[in-house]
Amino acid sequence: MEDIKETVLEYVQDEYLEEDDDREVEMDTPLISGGIVDSFSMVSLKRFLENKYGIQIPDSDATPEAFDSVEKIAVLVERFLDA
Amino acid sequence: MAYSEKTRTAYQEDLKGIEDAGLFKKERFIHAPQNAEIEVEFPEGSALKSVINMCANNYLGLSGNQEVIDAAHAGLDSRGYGMSSVRFICGTQDIHRELEQKMTEFLGTEDTILFPSCMDANAGVFEAVLNEEDVMIADRLVHASIIDGMRLCKAMNDSYKHSDMKHLEKKLILHQDKRNRLIITDGVFSMDGDLAKLDEIVALAEKYDAMVFVDESHASGFIGRTGRGTHEHCGVLGKIDIVTTTFGKALGGASGGCVSGRRELVELCRQKARPYLFSNTVAPVIVSGTLRVMEIVSGSTERRDKLEENTTYWRQLLDDAGFDVKSGDSPIVPVMLYNAKLAQDVATDLFAEGIYAVGFFFPVVPQGQARIRTQLSAAHEKHHLDKAIAAFTTVGEKYGILGLGKQELIEKFGM
Incomplete structure (x- = not known):
C-alpha cells in the first residue's frame, strides 16, 4: 500500500504541478475538489494506474470522489489488484 | 406560470454571485466601424468617448477596409x-x-x-x-x-x-x-x-x-x-x-x-x-x-509587415517605460500585473485616459496571472502607440508599478 501511495504521489506531482508551482501535494491533499486535477485530465491518471498495475478500473468506479486524494486512489488501486 | 418568483429569485442570485466574484461582463457600445480609433459609449447612456483600440483582433486592420x-x-x-x-x-x-x-x-x-x-x-x-x-x-x-x-x-x-x-x-x-x-x-x-x-x-x-x-x-x-x-x-x-x-x-x-x-x-x-x-x-x-x-x-505582405513593425515598436515602448511584459513573437502583448483588482483598476484608468484595453484575470487566465492584454493592428499608426504609451505611463506612475518585476509586483499588490 505504501509503495502504491508513493508511486501515485510522485506521478501526481510530476503530472499536474508546474516547475514554479507554489502548491504542494501530500497524501491527503484534495486533488479534484482542490483544483489540482480537473475532471478532464483525470483520464490520464486513470490510464497511468491501469498501465502501471495491469488493472482495469471501470468508469463507474473512476469517480471524482474516488480520485480526490492520493490515499483514496491507492485504496481504489488495491481493490482492483485484489479483485 | 412556470417561471415562478422562486425561479426568478434563484437566477437573480446566480447573477449576483457572478457580480460579487467580480466576473460580471458588461458590453461597451462602439458607434463606428471597427478601427484603431473608435467612438465608444460606456457606461450605457454616457456621451461618446474617442479611444485608441488596443483590444481588437483586427490584426491586419481589414475590418473596416x-x-x-x-x-x-x-x-x-x-x-x-x-x-x-x-x-x-x-x-x-x-x-x-x-x-x-x-x-x-x-x-x-x-x-x-x-x-x-x-x-x-x-x-x-x-x-x-x-x-x-x-x-x-x-x-x-x-x-x-x-x-x-x-x-x-x-x-x-x-x-x-x-x-x-x-x-x-x-x-x-x-x-x-x-x-x-x-x-x-x-x-x-x-x-x-x-x-x-x-x-x-x-x-x-x-x-x-x-x-x-x-x-x-x-x-x-x-x-x-x-x-x-x-x-x-x-x-x-x-x-x-x-x-x-x-x-x-x-x-x-x-x-x-x-x-x-x-x-x-x-x-x-x-x-x-x-x-x-x-x-x-x-x-x-x-x-x-x-x-x-x-x-x-x-x-502583398504590406499589412503583415506593418503589424510586425508596430508590435516591435510597442514592445520597446513598454519595456522602456518599465512594464513587466511577457515575451513573444505575436501581436498579442500581455502587460503582467498578477493581481486581479489591479488589472481591473488599471484598465478602468486607461479607458479614462483614452485607451481601450482589457484586464484579464482568473478564470480566463490562471490564478495570480492577471494582466492587461494589448493587441496590435496594422491599422495603428505610430502616433496611436505614442499616445497609448503616454497613457500607460501615467497610469503606471499612479500605481507605482513602473520598473517592478514579477516578485516586486506580487509583494506590493498580492496575487
Whole structure:
C-alpha cells in the first residue's frame, strides 16, 4: 500500500504541478475538489494506474470522489489488484 | 406560470454571485466601424468617448477596409442576403466553394470546409474524425472552443503541460496502443501570445505516428513570412493534418471559420460534423468580403509587415517605460500585473485616459496571472502607440508599478 501511495504521489506531482508551482501535494491533499486535477485530465491518471498495475478500473468506479486524494486512489488501486 | 418568483429569485442570485466574484461582463457600445480609433459609449447612456483600440483582433486592420466593404456590397447584390438552408440541401453557392479552394491554397492543405464560426469548426471536427479507439492529447492552454469540441467526442482525452515537449512525448508513448493519436494545440496562444513549437510537435508526431491539429485563429494572415500561419513560421507547411481558423479576426473580422487539412478528414466533416450539417454556413455577403480579404493577404505582405513593425515598436515602448511584459513573437502583448483588482483598476484608468484595453484575470487566465492584454493592428499608426504609451505611463506612475518585476509586483499588490 505504501509503495502504491508513493508511486501515485510522485506521478501526481510530476503530472499536474508546474516547475514554479507554489502548491504542494501530500497524501491527503484534495486533488479534484482542490483544483489540482480537473475532471478532464483525470483520464490520464486513470490510464497511468491501469498501465502501471495491469488493472482495469471501470468508469463507474473512476469517480471524482474516488480520485480526490492520493490515499483514496491507492485504496481504489488495491481493490482492483485484489479483485 | 412556470417561471415562478422562486425561479426568478434563484437566477437573480446566480447573477449576483457572478457580480460579487467580480466576473460580471458588461458590453461597451462602439458607434463606428471597427478601427484603431473608435467612438465608444460606456457606461450605457454616457456621451461618446474617442479611444485608441488596443483590444481588437483586427490584426491586419481589414475590418473596416473599403475594398472589403465594396466586395461585400457587390456580393450582397449578386448573391443576395441569406441562403435559408444548410449546405447539403440548398445552402451552397459557387462562392462558398471558391472560398474553400482559396483557403486550401493559402493554408497549404489538401481541402477545406467552411463553418459558421471557428467555435463551430472546433466543436464539430473531433467528433467527426475520431472515435472511442482514438486519443486526443491537447496542450493545457488550448482555447475553450477546443475543450468543448473534445468533450463532444468519444475519443479518450488527455493533455500535456503547456508547450512541454518532454511531457507530450511521454503521453505519445503512453497511448501507443490507440488506433489514432491526435496532438491538439493553438498556433498562437490567445492569452500569452506565445507560439506553439510546431516544428518539434511535427517531429514527435512523425516519430510516434500521431496526427497534428492546430487552431490558427490568432495566426492566419500575419504569422509567418507571408502570413500563412504558425506552420509557415515553424517551417512545417503541408505537415499539419488539421488546421482550423476564423474569418472573425485578422481575415476581415466578420464571422465564419473553417476546417482545412487532409482530404479524407475534411470530407468526413462534410458528412458528419454536426455544426456543419445542422446550421447555415457563412452568409454570402461575408464570403464575398472574405474572398477579397484573401486576395489582399495573398497579394502583398504590406499589412503583415506593418503589424510586425508596430508590435516591435510597442514592445520597446513598454519595456522602456518599465512594464513587466511577457515575451513573444505575436501581436498579442500581455502587460503582467498578477493581481486581479489591479488589472481591473488599471484598465478602468486607461479607458479614462483614452485607451481601450482589457484586464484579464482568473478564470480566463490562471490564478495570480492577471494582466492587461494589448493587441496590435496594422491599422495603428505610430502616433496611436505614442499616445497609448503616454497613457500607460501615467497610469503606471499612479500605481507605482513602473520598473517592478514579477516578485516586486506580487509583494506590493498580492496575487
